[in-house]
Amino acid sequence: MGIVTSLLPFSIRCEPDGDVLCAHLAKGNRQIDELREQPPTSVLFHGPQGYVSPSWYATKREHGRVVPTWNFVVVQVWGTPTIRDDVQWLREQIEELTNAAEKGFRMPWKVADAPEDFIQAQMKGIVGLEIPVSRIEGKRKLSQNQPDRNQAGVIAGLRETGQEALADAVAEGRRQPDDFSLAK
Template identity: 40%
Template sequence: MYMPAHFEENRPEVLHRLIAEQPFGALITHGPNGFDANHLPFEFDAKLVPGGDDAAPAQTHGILRAHVARANPVWQEVAANPETLVIFQGPAAYISPTWYPSKHETHRQVPTYNYMVVHAHGRIVVRDDEAFVRGLVARLTRKMEAGEPVPWKMGDAPADYIAQMLGAIVGLEIEVTRLVGKWKLGQNKEAADRRGAAEALLAQESDGQKAVGQAMLDAPPAF
């Protein structure tokens, strides 16, 4: 990913927060037919996990867990090449040149998009066992259903039906070896232009636009 220094976001707590808030990621793998992309909800365990050998222990950057349909060949294909990338896309918004005060003075501005994104690099391990997928599905369900007036739970469905559904999926666990964050929020713009664009976004109806506008105000400038 192209990464000008002023757009780089390295703070673990910021990267972890975006993954937690935007858990629907794109799993990128490379199999016998080339690159593949699967779009999945992920559980993220941000705790650092020891890795490597005893003499020189390494540290991962957390664990990602997901599941795919047993009919999806990706879980078999990754055995030969477990290196993977998961992309988590945060809020993004179009930026009009008319929102920059300097545009009306010099007309030297162009449209762009501002956005926040995390790339999680890691290695996949296939977890084809009922206990793993049952626990994962239960936790994902609790998180996703938390805002419902009457949250659905696995116990609402017949036990034999749940067993059948769990048998039709396979678990994936990814040891995250590197997290890369890019917060493109106009840090390279003059303060007045950046504020003008941020305030224009905050005045829009979309929650995503408002989120980008607030992030622009919160991010430190490049100069």
């Protein structure tokens, strides 16, 4: 089949044996049969990202030898997937995911707010996905290669264009390594 991707929200469970990513997919998803074979699997999480204009660099005015770039934060997690058909596991996963997503709402919706027979019918159309984390790698490209005066310009430019999360990441990234890896 080749590489197949899906955009899924994940929750993470911190277990005594290690962290486990949890999600669910519609039973009609063509990835399920392949995932049942437990191939090595990766999950990509991205943080803030965005365009960096060379006009934000102080060195543009000094010598003009500047080009645009893209700043980003990304983490890739690997593990061996397991498809979960267990109704109790699915219920816990959808409640966990829903509770996390609804957390900031004034009146958070809960799975129990819907009729139980409706929830049970909906759960018949999904399967669970569990991926014990075996390796984590991340990368930050946050103008670390630029002198302080250019980084300050990037932070100001990002804030001016409403990209607060990326501006904060650039400010914080000055004190962080570019790459990191965690293995079990």
